Amino acid sequence: MSVLPNRDRQAERREATRQEIVDAAWEIARRDGLGAVTLREVAAMIGMRSPSLYSHFDSKNAIYDAMFGQAWTLYLAEMRERRLPEEPRRAVLVIAEHFFAFSLADAARYQLLNQHAIPGFTPSDAAYAPSVEVMGLLQETLRGLGVTDTADADLLLALCGGLLDRQLANEPGGDRWVRQLPRVIDMFADEVGLPGPSLRSPR
Known part of the structure; x- marks a missing residue:
């Protein structure tokens, strides 16, 4: 019987959040231009406080x-x-x-x-x-x-x-x-x- 490897659910959630942040940044860039991407705007789009973004990305x-x-x-x-x-x-x-x-x-x-x-x-x-x-x-x-x-x-x-x-x-x-x-x-x-x-x- 094969044994499935343990899933790192915390890492999966972290990666999903990072992807959500990147997707939001692309949406802003396509709508308003690349220069319009800010941590505040990205955070607002995904319902996250700006300081929380720093646990995923340390800068714009x-x-x-x-x-x-x-x-x-x-x-x-x-x-x-x-x-x-x-x-x-x-x-x-x-x-x-x-x-x-x-x-x-x-x-x-x-x-x-x-x-x-x-x-x-x-x-x-x-x-x-x-x-x-x-x-x-x-x-x-x-x-x-x-x-x-x-x-x-x-x-x-x-x-x-x-x-x-x-x-x-x-x-x-x-x-x-x-x-x-x-x-x-x-x-x-x-x-x-x-x-x-x-x-x-x-x-």
């Missing part, structure tokens, strides 16, 4: 840190589940489209992960670790497609980041810059010598 930046790590962990999990077409040029487009979809689905999350939007906030090594895994997996995937130079991978990130910044800054709910993605990936693919038919729509 610690909450941002948990948000940062959570978001990159989610993106990493999505990357691992994603299936790419065999044709290299189209595979790069799918990678870019996935990053765009993830980013545009949550502007506050994109700002926290990619724009250094919080003065004085630097993620901890633990929170930063999944983003390092994301970059490693991206570079490994690109090498498999024929993009072997790190500078070329950097160029792809810069092109996608530029389009995303324009989209979020000027037309958050639209697709004016999103529609440019096939053209931009074609230009990138031409530059680095990726084979395959053109991705852009004929004019």
